[in-house]
Amino acid sequence: MPEGIIVKALSGYYYVMPLEDGGVPSVEGSAVQCRARGVFKKKGISPLVGDRVDYVLTENGEGTVDRIHARETELIRPPVANVNLAVLLFSVKEPDMNLNLLDKFLVHIEQAGLDALIVLTKQDLADPEADGRDTVADVKAMYRQIGYEVISTSSRTGEGSELLKERLAGRISVFSGQSGVGKSSMLNALVPGLSLETSEISMRLGRGRHTTRHVELIPLHNGGFVADTPGFSQLDFLEIGVEELSTCFREFAQYADECKFRGCTHTHEPGCRVIAAKEDGLIAESRYRHYEQFLNEMKEKKRRY
Template sequence: MPEGIIIKALSGYYYVKPLHDGIIATEEEAVQCRGRGILKKKGTSPLVGDRIIYILTENGEGMVDEILPRESELIRPPVANVKLAVLLFSVREPDMNLNLLDKFLVHIEHSGLEPLIVLTKQDLAEDDGQATAQVKELYEKIGYEVLVTSSLNGSGSEELRARLAGVISVFSGQSGVGKSTLLNRLVPSLELETGEISLRLGRGRHTTRHVELIDIGGGGFVADTPGFSQLDFLELGVEELSVCFREFASYAESCKFRGCSHLHEPGCKVIEAWQAGEIADSRYEHYKLFYNEMKDKKRRY
């Protein structure tokens, strides 16, 4: 029976690209498949990104017979086998939001995906790129990979394309950052609908309506998903938060108290590192903010 990868799920159908010796047959048409009833009985639903075994039926369609083991599974957006989370944040229009960026990074760290920060709209920078350079330096010092792009002049696009080769990535981040414009530059034949920015609201319209894997060449696929303007911490325990701030790790091991919250305890090495300038003010302030937000939510629920 043939193997394939689900590139789109829509109205109960799964659109499957065939796999030959583990390589996606990009030139072949996707096969429209239904899921077998036995999958529902097992409580398993196919997801975009799943590698599957399918059966061809007489009418040229197919039936998803078996879902192969997943390397990863995201709940929101519902995608399987994602390796790289690309977080898109604009330099201007809307302005850079480090609070939201750090919140996304917490969720990505918790999910176990590899993050890539992409700063867009560099052509709109008003200070010769100094603020962008500072943000890039801040997050690279922590250990994150940061790319700077401009969809207007194309800078950074080829570097990003090379980074996305051979893996399934999910694009997420600030709304209105030019995600569709960037994808259109990576794959000119896409012609994705782009949403205009509302400067009054500071966010863009959500133009993406379903999850779909976009073939960007080189064996790479991007899950085009709606931009999020809100994230919550309900699925994350407050005791897990500090682990999601990767620069805390080497200091937290030496804290005086086990289970240190890094907020007020004597002998806290994270606080000492922050006071010594080894942890950025913005990162520590956001950690405290998220910690209190999580505590409040826990009380509420």
């Protein structure tokens, strides 16, 4: 029975790209239009884009999804399975870097259990002399110290494009981040012939002009896929428990276990090791400040709902 990966789901059809020996997508071939077996509906299961499936070819050249393989991950927004990398695009200029939004994305990515890759775009616009100090280098150093991989790219010069391709190889990735950071230009460079228009894709947290109404996987020539989707289109803290927030700041972990009180919120309690680490410069001031902001935002939303 052939095996494939669902690259698009639309109007009750699932478009399955065949997998070659070794599980490598056959990007040269076309996807097979399939229906799902009725048994899935009876069990309350819906195939998702990103699912690895077994399918059976039918006489009319279409197919039937027969079995869904176990999922590694499952996202609700966007509805896609087996994503294992979130690529966060933030520009160094035009628009200016928004670390509050970056940290909000990182919270949701940590909660979803995905790896994160921070990509700083428009590196050619960085001007340390005009800024008075190399703020881009500071940002890189801070997030790398926390444990995140950060790479710089430039669509104009081609900087970082090969490294990014390496990181995407063999993985299903979602792209998210600021509006106007050059996502479409980057995808066009990664997938020759894609020809996305800039106006087709926006990542402004549900307020942009993204016209995609369904998730679709764009195959790369290195066995990877990029989900063409608004990504984490609505960063809703209602999906995260208040007590979970601190665990989504990975640099807090080594200190939180040493707090005096169990259930410490790391905001005012005596004997809080997280606060002490922040005061000692071991936790970045901006990260802690954003933690406090998100915590207050979450509490306010819980009260309203």
